[in-house]
Amino acid sequence: MTTRDRIAEPWGVRTPYASGATWPSRTDLFLGEGLTEEQVDAWVQSASVLHSNGDAMDIAVKGGRIVGVRGRAGDRVNHGRLDPKDLFAWQANGSGDRLTRPLVRRDGQLVETDWDTAMDLIVRRTRDLVAERGPGSLGFYTTGQLFLEEYYTLATLVRGGLSCNHLDGNTRLCTATSGEALKQTFGADGQPGSYADVDHADTIALYGHNVAETQTVLWMRMLDRLDGPNPPRLLVVDPRQTPVAARATVHLRPLPGTNVALLNALLQQVIAHDWVDHDFVEQRTVGFEALAKTVAGYTPDVAEQICGVPAADIQAAARLLGEAKRLLSTVLQGVYQSNQATLAGMQVNNLNLLRGMLGRPGCGILQMNGQPTAQNTRETGANGDLPAFRNWANDEHVADLARVWNVEPTKIPHATPPTHTMQIFRYAEQGSIRFLWVSGTNPAVSMPELGRIRSILGQERLFLVVQDLFLTETAAMADVVLPAATWGEKTGAFTNADRTVHLSEKAVEPPGEAKPDLDIFLDYARRLDLRDKDGGPLIHWHDAESGFEAWKACSAGRPCDYSGLSYDMLRGPSGIPWPVNAEHPHGTERLYTDGISFAAPDLCESYGKDPVTGAPREPAEYAAANPDGKAQLLGAEFVPPHEVPSEDHPYVLTTGRTLFHFHTRTKTARAPQLRKAAREVWVEMSAADAAREELLEGDLLEVASPRAAVQARLRISGIRDGVIFLPFHYGYWDDPEHAPRAANELTLTDWDPLSKQPMFKTAAASVRLLSRDGQPSAAPTNTASAPVDPRSKAVATVGGDEAQVTEVLA
Amino acid sequence: MTAPGIRLVLREVHEGEQDLEKQLHAVADRHRTDHEVRHVAIDLARWSLLNRQALAPFAGRYGDELGRDQHPAVPSGVLSAVRERSAELVGRRSAPGLLLLRDLRELYLLASGNSVLWTMLGQAAQTVKDKDLLGVVTECHDRTMRQAVWCNATIKVLSPQLLTSL
Known part of the structure; x- marks a missing residue:
């Protein structure tokens, strides 16, 4: 110890x-x-x-x-x-400063009230709008931080009760591409791999995935392999000098926005050297010839021109992949929040498929998630999908969901795909959505182009409900604020990025009158008197465990099958990965061990989309292309990002997170150790760029994009030349008078046409010196923001006495 | 080769692609607050330019001068700026939603018209055994059909909201 x-x-x-x-x-x-x-x-x-x-x-x-x-x-x-x-x-x-009572806006001020008054106001506005303008005038924007039962209740009440199509989560910003890339390749969402693949892999390829900071415990597992006998070799694709890149065998630093060109070149090399597992490709996939033709022109030399990565490095990376015996590939925001996000994610899937690296120990794909319970937002249909990976375009799937809910199929909107976040905000901007209920997220800091978002949320005609723990930047703009209980104060299940389901039990009472999100949604449904087609209550559950049972029935037979799970099983020694059913009573370590399970035309969650325009494919087209339900090797050409550096804005701005904070810091900045570790925003720039601009560590800079400007102190880090980085965590709740500092003031409104995930990694930006006082920036020194010069005056990141943690080895 | 019919269709499809490219840019300007429409329209305009450029080598072969104008048909600066500014001003109103549906329908019809022309050209190329032309037609026609499919799909996605909740 x-x-x-x-x-x-x-x-x-x-x-x-x-x-x-x-x-x-x-x-x-x-x-x-x-x-x-x-x-x-x-x-x-x-x-x-x-x-x-x-x-x-x-x-x-x-x-x-x-x-x-x-x-x-x-x-x-x-x-x-x-x-x-x-x-x-x-x-x-x-x-x-937890919220302990509901608040309503009176004469422009938020004042305390009781639950009856607040809920009555919400219910009346809902009813009036539905009567006047139809359910299309309502919008619901939830999160990746509630529990499974809460999302499922929300999805049921919105889709099956209110017949409203406008429900999505902020998972749109973090994990939408993960799900979409899996749907495009495998016909349905569902993480193919397992964290246990780290134990077996001889090669781990990480694409835009700074795992050391985003999933630090997964990185501990990789570090322990790296320090053990026969360590794996790492391929790292990242424009920053991350702790992961420091351990790489090959580190590629493409210009942000060019992932597809790079991945096409890796595929081209794998095919040209015939590192292809032809039996696997023959048995498990469709589309090889077309993919080979698409990528044929992307030689390493061509990719070098587009990505700014030396052709020799691309060849070395391809050789690493081509000679791997057990290849684990992982993907995160450097792909998901960048140009051509889904298409790039699909090309990572394609690399594993061409190499036959799937469904065996050490051979897997981890399309990662950003937020803790984003997986459940996706599964339950609280994002832009129907519950349990049902296909909105398949009438039989809709009828089956109607059976589960005991409603007429016409009650469930399915003329179009469920509306995604960016479109919900567009409808609110345009005035067709007049009611927006935000639960557990903070769009006034986390969405792109904040000036636009504030002007949408601030409209007089929009009735804004915010349900949160604290008076966030978004809550401060609301008409009604509902105080929510959080983790430790309520019970529920949730699922991580490798499908492992955990139970989180209530440990203490919530403060004041704060209520679990589940109770708030149940109360709303009760007050709206939502009924099924026989007049019974649409939502027939009353607490977390009965909600879990309802979800089990909804998920039975689908890829994310929870039917064999129970709270009692989850109270055992370990979480359990789905599917859990009669066939797999103890859960399932990895998917696709014996073929692709949910890609057949009648089973698939999605008929796919055009890889460039995002237009949904017709059912007949899918059935013709993939009649036997195999994995689909789909590719397409590189299309440049829509905003590229110019004379006025010569840098590519990329945003991201730091190890010590989460989302908009609503929790992490209220923990003294974490707050101190990264207390203030910074901007990163390479040593060569800083020298050319005559800038020094700690200089206060103005960073501007065509939309806005923010202020941040400079950290000269190991980032790629021509690229600057801002962490996205810093808003204004803890310092309302602060000069503009939220990274999303600068980002642009543009999203991947397939996954509808906004781009946070490609905006054009400029820098300008505002002042110099010799003080260093507050950027952490033991992460990707480490100073590149060891003689830098940056202050080492330490926690001291209050950060002492006990470690007990087995 | 003297095949006046081929020459005629070549010219028509060339003009049709130029027209579609211009209209895609105009729609991108007019609906700049509908961000996905704007960005994808600009990407698709590039496909029309690629199609036009792919035809150029065949102009001489069939006795025409398509090669005169192979430059992007981007809208003129002043007009475009006016359209963009007015698009921003009306972005908060609902009427442009209906205008958007009308514009997408126009684009769909233009792309569909081009698609028919590519079919005709492909049939002719097959008949005169011009493999080069057939190869180009196949590639270009695929892009044209994807343009049309996108227009139709976008109309499908937006219609429920724009026709019932404005």
């Missing part, structure tokens, strides 16, 4: 292991107030809600308050480890 400053050393101590061996467990423990394990009253089972990794933990309770957390050593995901956000951010629950 040792203690360690886990702000200074975020990944903790190494426990090296060999290929094929079991990852040793290490139990991470942090208790506040100098408490010891023996002094804790109760340990309550849960998992992390601050990233998508799904780290299992127990919540420590003393005197009715949360006092700490401890990793669960028996869990398949984290083997006891916790990430710094898991370790410290629980403190936000006890923050003194």
Whole structure:
């Protein structure tokens, strides 16, 4: 047992292991107030809600308050480890500025009221609008941070009760492309791989995935392989010098927005060298000839011209992939939030398919998620899909959902795909949506082009409801604010990026009158008196466990089959990956071990889309192209980003996160250790660019795009020349007078036509020196924002006494 | 080769692509607050330019001068700026929603008209055994059909809201 400053050393101590061996467990423990394990009253089972990794933990309770957390050593995901956000951010629950009563706007001011008054106002506005303008005048924008039962309740009440098509999650900003790329390739959503593939892989390729900061515990697993016997080789595609890139065998730094050209070149090389598993391709895929033709022109030399990556490096990367025996590929926001997002994600799938690297230990694809419960937003239909991966364009799927809900199929809107977030905001801008209910997210900081978003949310004609823990930047603009309970204060299940389902139990009471999101949605449905076709209540469940049972019935027989799960099973030693059913009573480690299960025309979730225009394909077209339901090798040409550097804005601006914060910092900035670790926004630039602009570490810069400007201190980091980086976490709630600093003031309104995910990685920008006082920037020094010059005056990131975490090795 | 019919269709499809390209740019300007329409329309305009450029080598072969204008048919600066500015001003109103549907229908009809011309040209190319031309027609026709499919699909997605909730 040792203690360690886990702000200074975020990944903790190494426990090296060999290929094929079991990852040793290490139990991470942090208790506040100098408490010891023996002094804790109760340990309550849960998992992390601050990233998508799904780290299992127990919540420590003393005197009715949360006092700490401890990793669960028996869990398949984290083997006891916790990430710094898991370790410290629980403190936000006890923050003194939690919302404790509903608020309504009177004479321009938000004032406290009771639940009846607030809900009555919401219900009356709903009814009036539906009567006057139809259900198309309502919009619901939820999150990737609630629990499964809450999303399913919301999806049922909106789609099956209100007949409204305008429901989506902020998962649109983080994980929409992941789902879309899987649908395009495999016919249905569903993570093919498993985190356990890290234990077996001899090659791990990470595309736009700074796993060291986004899923730090998954990186601990990779680090332990890297430090063990026969370590895997890494291919890293990232314009920044991330901690992952530092361990790469080959590191490619493409110009942001050019992923498709790079991936086409990798595919071209794999085909040209005949590193293709022809038997696998023959048995499991369709479309090889067409793909080979599409990528034939993308030689390494051509890609070098487009991506700014040396052709020799592309060849070396292709050789790494081509000679891999067990290839694990992972993808995240560097692909999902960039130009041609879905098409690029599909090309990563194609690389694994051509190499026959699927459905075996170490051979997998992890199209990652951003947020902790984004997976459930996708599964339950609280995003732009129907529940349980049903196909909106397949009348039989809609009829089947109508059977589950006991409503007429016409009650469920399906003339068009469910409306995505960007279009919901467009309809609100244009005035056809007059009611917007935002739950658990903060679009006034997280959406692109904030000036536009504020002007939409601020419209007099838009009735804005916000349900949150704190008075966020978005809540401050609302007509009604509902105080919500959070993690640790309510019970529910959620699922991580490798399909592992965990149960999170209530440990303490929520503050004041704050209520679980589930209770708020149930109350809304009750007040609206939503009925099924026989006059019974549409929503026949009343708490989390009965909601889970309802979801099990909805998911039965679909790819995300929960029918064999129960709360009791989830109270066992480890989370369980779906599908869990009669055939797989203990869950399923990896999908597609014996062929592609849900790509047949009558089973698939999507008939696919045009890879460039995004136009949905017709059912007959899909059936003709893929009659036997195989994986689809689809490709297309590179199309340049819509905003490229110019004389006025010579840099490519890319945005992203840091290890120490989550989303818009509503929780993480209320934990002192995390707040201190990255207390202020910064901007990153390469040493060569800084030298040319005559700029120094810590200079206060104005960073401008064609839309707006923000201010940030400079960190000279290992980022690619010509590219600048801003973290997107920093808004204004903790400093309303602050000069503009939110990265999304600058980003542009443009999205991938397939996944509808906005682009946060390609905007044109300029920099200008505002002032110089010799102080360094506040950027962390032990992450991708590390100073490139070791003599830099940057102050080392440490947590000190208050960040000491106990690590117990097995 | 003297095949006046081929010459005629070549010229027509060349003009049709130029027309579609111009209209795609005009729609992109007029509906700049409908961001997906704007961005995809500009990408699709490039396809029409590619189609026009692909035809150029055949002009001489069939006795015409298509090669005169192979430049992008981008809208003139002043007019475009006026359209963009007015698009921003009316972006908050609902009437442009109906205008958008009308514009998309026009684009669909233009693309469909071009598609018929590509069919005719392809049939002719097959008959005179001009493999080069047939290859180009096949590639171009595919792009044209995808333009039409996108117009139709976008109309399908937007119609329920724009026709019932404005």
